[in-house]
Amino acid sequence: MLSLPEAFKNKLTELMGQDEADAFFETYNHHKALGLRVNSLKANSDQLTARPEFHLDPVPFCSTGFYYDNADMPGKHPFHQAGLYYIQEPSAMFVAETVDAQRGDRVLDLCAAPGGKSTQIAASLNGSGLLVSNEIFPKRAKALSENIERMGISNALVTNETPERLANYFPGYFDKILVDAPCSGEGMFRKDPEAIEYWSPEHVRECARLQAQILEQAYLMLKSEGILVYSTCTFSPEEDERMIESFLEKHPDLELLPIENRFGIEKGRPEWTESNDPELSKTARLWPHRLHGEGHFVAKLCKHGEAPAHKEKFTNSAKENLLKDFRQFEKQTLREKLHGIFYYAGSQLFLLPDGCPDFSKLKVVRAGIHLGEQKKNRFEPNHALALALPTEAFQNTLPLHIDDNQWDRYLRGETLPLESGLKGWTAVTIEGFPLGWGKAAGGILKNFYPKGLRRRGLN
Numbered sequence: 541m542l543s544l545p546e547a548f549k550n551k552l553t554e555l556m557g558q559d560e561a562d563a564f565f566e567t568y569n570h571h572k573a574l575g576l577r578v579n580s581l582k583a584n585s586d587q588l589t590a591r592p593e594f595h596l597d598p599v600p601f602c603s604t605g606f607y608y609d610n611a612d613m614p615g616k617h618p619f620h621q622a623g624l625y626y627i628q629e630p631s632a633m634f635v636a637e638t639v640d641a642q643r644g645d646r647v648l649d650l651c652a653a654p655g656g657k658s659t660q661i662a663a664s665l666n667g668s669g670l671l672v673s674n675e676i677f678p679k680r681a682k683a684l685s686e687n688i689e690r691m692g693i694s695n696a697l698v699t700n701e702t703p704e705r706l707a708n709y710f711p712g713y714f715d716k717i718l719v720d721a722p723c724s725g726e727g728m729f730r731k732d733p734e735a736i737e738y739w740s741p742e743h744v745r746e747c748a749r750l751q752a753q754i755l756e757q758a759y760l761m762l763k764s765e766g767i768l769v770y771s772t773c774t775f776s777p778e779e780d781e782r783m784i785e786s787f788l789e790k791h792p793d794l795e796l797l798p799i800e801n802r803f804g805i806e807k808g809r810p811e812w813t814e815s816n817d818p819e820l821s822k823t824a825r826l827w828p829h830r831l832h833g834e835g836h837f838v839a840k841l842c843k844h845g846e847a848p849a850h851k852e853k854f855t856n857s858a859k860e861n862l863l864k865d866f867r868q869f870e871k872q873t874l875r876e877k878l879h880g881i882f883y884y885a886g887s888q889l890f891l892l893p894d895g896c897p898d899f900s901k902l903k904v905v906r907a908g909i910h911l912g913e914q915k916k917n918r919f920e921p922n923h924a925l926a927l928a929l930p931t932e933a934f935q936n937t938l939p940l941h942i943d944d945n946q947w948d949r950y951l952r953g954e955t956l957p958l959e960s961g962l963k964g965w966t967a968v969t970i971e972g973f974p975l976g977w978g979k980a981a982g983g984i985l986k987n988f989y990p991k992g993l994r995r996r997g998l999n
Contacts, residue, residue, distance in 0.1 A: 542568045542729060545739055552775060555812060560829075567828040572730045575630035575833070576614050577656075578604040579691050580663045582930075582973060583624045593617065593942070599833075600803040602633035604663070607832065618940075618947045621993070622973040623690040623927055628656040629731055631826040631833030635720060635771045636660035638799060638824075638838050643668040645715040650703060650758055653680035655687035657720055662693040670893050671696040672714075674706060685906040692928045695893035698906040703757035709902060712847030716767045717758045721751040727773035727835025730828065748778045755787050759794075764847045767797075770839045777812035780837040781820045785813045793845025799824040799838060804831030808839070853898040858882040858889075866911065869919040873965045875933055883907060887914045888922075923990050926967055926974045934967035938978060938985060942971060950975065953994040956985040 544565070553561040576596075578585045585604060589596050594612050599605030607630060614620055615627055636657045641647050641664040649658045652673040662671050673688060673696055675681040681700040688696050699706065724744045725735035755770065762768055770787075772779050788794055796819050801807055808823030810816050826836040860867075863882055866889060870877060881892040885907075892908040899907065909928045912921040931937055938956070940947040947970050950956060956968075962980035968989075969975060978985035 542733055542736065544568065544729065544736065547741055548726065548739060555777070555809075563829045564827065568730055571610075573630050573833045574608050574610060575599060575633065576606055576608055576625045576627050577602065577633055577660060578606070578625050579623055579659065580604055581666065581692055582622070588619070588625065599630045599633060601805060602630070602637055605630060605633040618942070618951065618970045618975060619973070621690070621951060622970055622975050623692050624973060626656055626659050626687070626691065628660075629728075629834050631727070631831070631836045632656055632773070633660065634805065634824075634826060634836065635718070635769065635838055636664070638771075638840055639664075639716055639718050639767070639769045641665050641669075641716055645669045646672075646713060648672045648674065648706075648710070648714045648717045648758075648761060650674050650706070650717060650719050650754065651676075651722060652698075652720070653677070653684040655684045657718060658684065658696070659687060659691045659693065661718070662688070662691065662696060665695060667694055669695060670895065670897070672699060672706075672710075673697070674699045674701055674703075676700070676702055681905050688906055689910070689924045690927060694891070694909050694928055696906070696908070697893075697896070697899060697904055699899075700903040700905050703754050705902070707757040707760040710761045710897075711850050712761070712763055713850045713897075714761050714766060715763055716769070717762055718769045718771070719751075719754055719758050720771045721747075721754055721779070723747050723751070723772040723774040723779050724776055725773060726775045727826075727828075731834050744774075744776045744778055747774075748776075748783060751779060751783055752786065755783070756790075759791060759843070760848065762843045762847060764843060764845065766843050766847070768794075768841045768843065770841070772837045773835060774837065775835055777809070780825075781808050781810065781813050781823060784808075784823060784839045784841075785815055785817065785820060788819075788841075791843075791845070793843060795842045795844060796820070796822045797840040797842055798822040799840055806830055808837070855881055855883060855892055855896045855898050858884050863889075865914060865917065865919040869912075869921065869965070873921070873935055874929075875935055878911075881908075882911075884914070888912075889914060889919075921965060921977055923976055923988075923993075926976050929967075929974065931967065931969050931972055931974055934974070936962050936964060936966040936980065938962065938966050938968045938980075939972070940968060940970050940975070947975070948995075950978075950987060950989060951995045953987050953989055953991065955987055958983050958985055
């Protein structure tokens with residue numbers, strides 16, 4: 541069993557009672573649950589469950605979620621690099637399910653790194669609407685951006701901002717907001733034992749102070765009748781039911797919406813608050829001794845009051861004469877012309893989501909699809925473009941298969957031999973799913989798989 545802080549054990553025992561606490565602490569003798577979520581922007585569940593190298597069982601509270609066996613090692617499979625799934629703790633999948641993003645929604649994921657919940661929301665949007673995925677820490681924002689890219693998401697802005705700056709920029713703007721708040725991480729002790737070292741009663745109090753501040757900024761950005769989902773991966777009432785209790789006291793125009801209790805998901809615990817308000821039982825708790833997953837808390841609220849007016853200002857598309865080299869590349873490489881809002885950041889060209897708001901005063905890490913770079917009299921595509929389009933969108937493809945080692949050579953950055961007479965930019969695919977770019981000439985394929993993503997082999 542993990543060595544848990546005595547203060548933590550005493551606190552949970554006092555809250556839960558001895559019998560339930562014993563069952564709860566017993567879970568620390570068991571292995572953590574392993575999960576992956578199929579990226580429905582690229583694949584369907586049947587395409588994965590049919591593969592003999594995976595041993596998948598459905599996660600009952602997420603239609604695209606699966607438990608996998610430790611021996612499967614999905615992180616080393618080329619389907620991972622192709623963005624066919626996201627490796628995600630199973631309980632965490634329930635949060636974005638609760639957001640329930642609909643086509644056309646404007647959604648903010650305010651504390652988004654590393655991107656599990658953002659990529660799940662994007663799958664629900666299915667290329668429509670707008671997703672703003674924000675992360676305050678630059679290194680984590682970069683990891684978030686890479687996951688947005690890998691999953692082929694076309695309608696996201698990845699920002700590296702404070703909640704306060706975003707609230708000034710987007711008052712009353714979003715239909716749905718997720719605050720997956722930074723927390724004391726008690727629910728992740730089994731998954732991430734390092735979190736135990738940071739835990740203390742003072743750390744819990746610090747997290748609660750920060751969560752309250754973040755929620756206030758989220759409230760300002762929510763439209764009237766908009767939905768706010770608040771979640772943590774901790775068990776502390778100070779960060780969970782009591783946080784929602786005080787948030788509702790500050791904003792009487794908020795209504796707590798019920799979350800369905802199925803598959804071992806339990807109601808929140810009002811008895812752990814000062815008010816003992818039965819309304820707080822509409823929140824949800826995911827306990828490791830009640831279901832196969834780690835600890836989470838989720839609350840869903842609707843804002844009925846008026847929201848600040850948001851002045852719409854959109855990003856204009858680059859003039860067509862500036863796209864000459866891109867259009868030449870497109871004609872030679874793609875089967876159909878791309879349409880939408882083209883945007884240059886220096887020499888880098890992006891295809892923005894429809895109705896993209898002006899973001900000129902924000903720190904934006906990624907905007908829509910990074911198409912590539914304008915070089916002297918030519919255009920060079922970015923890796924993101926290969927991952928954002930289906931195989932049938934490309935004129936030239938080099939199909940690779942799981943049962944040979946060519947895909948591993950490609951992911952390690954090696955040049956590949958060609959038997960066909962391919963010439964020019966070529967999409968390299970694995971079992972029909974794009975992996976990245978190569979450039980064919982003289983019977984070989986020059987490798988354009990990004991150096992920062994290359995692997996060292998199968999060890």
